Amino acid sequence: MKKVQVIDTFDGTKDYGINIPPQSAKCLSVLKKGEQFITNDFVNNHLNEFSDKITTEHTNRCLVYKAFGIGKKIGIIKDADTKGLTFDECVKLESVEYFLNHYSKSHYKNIKINKHGFRGTQRSYGYALKHFNNWLIGKSLENEKLIATGNDNYKKVTESVVLSGLEDLLRLVLESVGNKSQFTKIIKRYLNDSCHEGKSSSTMNAVYFAINGYFEKNEAPVHFKFSAKIKYDNQTELESEQNLSLEDLLKMLTVGRPTLMQKAVYLCKFHRGLDSSTLADRFNFEVWEQLVDYFGIEKHHSWDLTKCPVPIKLVRIKTNFKHVGFLDVDAVSAIQDYLDIREKKTHAPMQNGQALFLNTFQRPISEKWVHKGFFDLAQRAGVQQKIELEKSIKYEKDSHEVRDLLKSTLLACGTRYDVADHVIGHKPKDSYEKQTSLYAENLRNEYAKGSKKINMFSNLSTNMKSDDNVQLLKEELVNQRRINQTKDEQIQEIQRNVSKIMSFINT
DSSP, rough: OOEEOOSSOOTTTTTSSSSOOHHHHHHTTOOOOOOOOEEEHHHHHSTTOOOOOOHHHHHHHHHHHHHHHHHHHHSSEEEEOOSSSHHHHTTHHHHHHHHHHHSOOOOSSOOOOTTTTOOOOHHHHHHHHHHHHHHHTEEEEEEEEEEEEETTTEEEEEEEEESSHHHHHHHHHHHSOOOOHHHHHHHHHHHHHHGTTTOHHHHHHHHHHHHHHHHHHHOOOOOOOOOOOHHHHHOHHHHHHHHOOOOHHHHHHTTTTHHHHHHHHHHHOOOHOOOOIIIIIIHHEEEEEHHHHTTTTTTTTGGGGGGGEEEEEETTTTTTEEEEEEEHHHHHHHHHHHHHHHHHHHEEEEESOOOOOOOTSSSSSOHHHHHHHHHHHHHHHTTOEEEOSSSEESSSTTTTTTHHHHHHHHHTTOOOOOHHHHHHTEEEEOOOOOOOOOHHHHHHHHHHTTTTHTTTTHHHHHHHHHHHHHHHHHHHHHHHHHHHHHHHHHHHHHHHHHHHHHHHHOO
């Protein structure tokens, strides 16, 4: 965990040469010169202290991290000195770089990613090895080796070795002859160390696979068994189950007070069965052209919604699997409503190759935007639940569950299992399962079996448990339309005033 050191007291009256928001100034003012603390501990101890209004826990965390970023720029705080390598330094080690190259790099092609180009497995394994390397520094083990005694004779000796890191341990493994128990013991010591307290079994399994794979790929296999569930099986029953229901999603997209864009984004994510990375990097840049081709016209309000569901072909980034999914009536209708707002903001119609969904700064939305927006909607809708583990906090629902919800909904409506798997981007388990490519119309008909439930807004009564809930959400929809109309009118008024001012200046 990152440790921070306070090197100076913040002076609220001093001009630091940059704009410091009041919330950030309030956060920095509580820091005391000379103290050190772990960033996450500070955040947990000071949540909800620095905002003047009620916000989500996620928003408050972001506020604190932003304040710390400003603090580093103005010389109030710095990262405390810690032993070991940074992530940048670790992934540049020859043996680590060689190991990580066995895994494919990012398949992103439209949006920027981190400077290393590492995502997914590469990134998680890189961090796992960095933490293991830094834990190893200063640790000792009893190492057995053969030494020459002359005349081609050797004898086995045991020596105590103090390790300097991961590559030092790799060297000893490569030089060893016969028994490798001393190496498996130190790796197991790390896997069972208290530094992992509170982590889930799935996290620790990933650490195990990273370490085991590192030695194997570097021609120094150290095989041993490790069952993370024995010590780290702390996931609750709540975590392991699908927790997002159709009613939850409907509440998020009504009671959660989404913008028109948020409503369109999450309906597309649901209908098309998208993970966040494919949504941000592929769907966002490729869906417009496919919609225009399918409906045969660029004027979005002329699209014939009776032709839904619309087939949308994409390559899922995680698996590089090209497959077909669909957008049904609600998703396409939401895109139509959003496009009106988009054209007013950009002052231009949508074009091929452009990103459909743009953030506040008129840049393509990111994975982070998708995750944060989902969290905020779930919080406001009252469908989110906090899960407190020993040393961490998790939340019951996340955006990935939208894909699971589509699959379970389709199956409940009688859609064939292979089709439900295909439309969310799962590769067929049997190479002879080619029905999806050979019979495209059959694929569409199977998906359409779920249309009545998937189109939540078109079929409110189908997806709610009581008539009271239906009426409540209908009223919420009316309120949302009124709010969006008011916002639109305000934007138009501002634009008219700006035009008047510019005309006055020019004359």
